[in-house]
């Protein structure tokens with residue numbers, strides 16, 4: 001599926017059985033051309049360790065200095081800003097209700113030094129398969145039909161890893177919620193009564209030209225990730241249980257969350273329709289296989305990873321070990337610039353990591369371990385063919401005949 005919106009006329013999407021969707025040049029493109037420019041991710045998250053040192057809007061980071069983060073209006077929600085301008089840009093896009101939602105979510109985080117809270121019983125399947133994952137999530141969905149389940153889930157506390165993932169999922173689901181509300185408002189505009197929660201929804205719908213449809217069309221990393229790290233399934237289910245129990249509301253508003261202030265309760269929207277096992281799996285599955293790390297800039301080998309963001313439209317770039325497109329980050333903005341001339345029909349690829357100085361085996365291991373795929377780029381295929389023919393290749397891709 002190609003992206004619903006935001007694709008420049010210089011790019012076209014093709015699909016191959018081996019590598020899925022990828023971008024190709026729709027015309028001849030000179031070297032140094034910006035082929036894609038995306039202002040913000042669909043969902044993003046700064047790791048808790050860096051939150052007090054990085055602006056939540058422009059992602060400015062000054063090697064651990066914090067004095068430039070002068071706007072601290074929403075620190076309970078885990079949001080530090082350079083100043084009121086960064087705060088207002090963030091609020092304009094995300095909406096004031098998201099501050100209340102994030103603040104409530106932070107109350108579900110195990111406070112440092114408080115150890116591990118009592119968790120739900122969970123047995124990880126012996127072997128992770130599509131069926132085993134489906135059964136585990138069906139079990140969760142059936143549990144929530146029991147009256148006391150949500151009250152019990154409300155007591156669950158998340159460790160930092162899980163709470164950070166929950167923030168990322170929550171941001172994505174609020175975007176979906178707002179898209180649905182906006183569509184409903186548009187189709188209901190002849191009627192006088194608005195949907196109950198629309199008054200709580202603020203902000204502009206602009207998530208880097210992408211919609212939930214684009215986000216949900218991303219390749220899911222759920223099976224490869226949970227197969228490699230089976231404990232992830234329990235982490236993901238706990239994320240779901242916390243989101244469902246705290247932000248789903250079918251009764252009186254005061255029963256929504258006993259931990260948040262009355263102001264927060266008033267501002268919190270009812271996310272029950274969007275917090276579903278399928279949507280949470282979609283958001284988490286899109287993470288590792290598609291997200292871009294938010295690296296300290298300028299990027300160097302020792303750059304800190306501050307968090308990650310998922311940009312559905314750029315996520316269609318496939319990897320190449322000698323790429324012809326370079327990614328540049330400026331704040332939340334990602335720009336993709338050609339590093340050589342591309343002819344009509346050429347595949348346009350970025351590099352997913354620093355593979356330059358690696359041998360074929362090292363590159364393939366790196367991509368398999370970190371990204372769960374066997375690299376099929378033309379450089380790797382050429383080197384495999386050369387190895388079969390007995391010739392050798394050095395790490396710069398130069399061929400040496402024996």
Ligand SMILES: C[S@@+](CC[C@H](N)C(=O)[O-])C[C@H]1O[C@@H](n2cnc3c(N)ncnc32)[C@H](O)[C@@H]1O
Pocket residue numbers: 018019020021022217218219289290315316317318319320371372373374375376377
């Ligand atoms: C960020 S997505 C890129 C878009 C993806 N092809 C799609 O259809 O959505 C990353 C996934 O694309 C595929 N991919 C990207 N580059 C590849 C390559 N060089 N060789 C094989 N598969 C690749 C892998 O399945 C990988 O998990």
